[in-house]
Amino acid sequence: MPYFEMSFLALKWALRKPPTTQYPFEARKAIAGSRGQLIFTQDNCVYCTVCAKKCPTAALKVDRAQKKFVLDRLRCISCGCCVEICPKNSLALSTDHGSPTTSRDSEIYRGS
Ligand code: SF4
Ligand code: SF4
Structure with missing residues (x-):
């Protein structure tokens, strides 16, 4: 390939916008x-534990007596099983993905 043509191509690709998403800097x-x-949605939840029993990855833990709902996002595979079975429509799947994280902490919700 002639030197001029090669230089032109290299410059063209260097200045071009990347075809991939610059995750995590770009949503x-x-x-x-x-x-x-x-x-x-904690307001509707009656802590019945049905979602936790149905979850295939044990991403949910619900304590009925303590009114405690725990979600481990790193275990959740967004299968939707818990969403389908929740009798109170407390769970839903959004089309958005969460922000990247380095923390393994679970989200803990406590009822009153
Ligand atoms: S989220 Fe729904 S299925 Fe899970 S404990 Fe609450 S009410 Fe029950
Ligand atoms: S969507 Fe997540 S939390 Fe719900 S059942 Fe599937 S893996 Fe478990």
């Missing part, structure tokens, strides 16, 4: 119908 575009992160 991923939500695609309609995709399964993103689990959304928990």
Whole structure:
């Protein structure tokens, strides 16, 4: 390949916008119908534990006596099983993905 043509191509690709998303600096575009992160609405929850029993990855832990709901996001695979079975519509899947994290801490919600 002639030197001029090669230089032109190198410059063209160097100045071109990358075709990939610059994650995590650039937010991923939500695609309609995709399964993103689990959304928990605590107000409706009756701590029945059905969602935790159905979860295939043990991402949920519910304590009925203590009115405690624990979600381990790093275990959740967004399968939607808990969303389908919740009798109070306390759970939903958004199309957005959560922010990247280095923490392994679970989210803990306590009822009153
Ligand atoms: S199934 Fe619904 S109401 Fe029952 S504990 Fe889970 S989120 Fe709460
Ligand atoms: S979406 Fe699936 S993996 Fe995530 S908490 Fe619900 S049942 Fe568990």
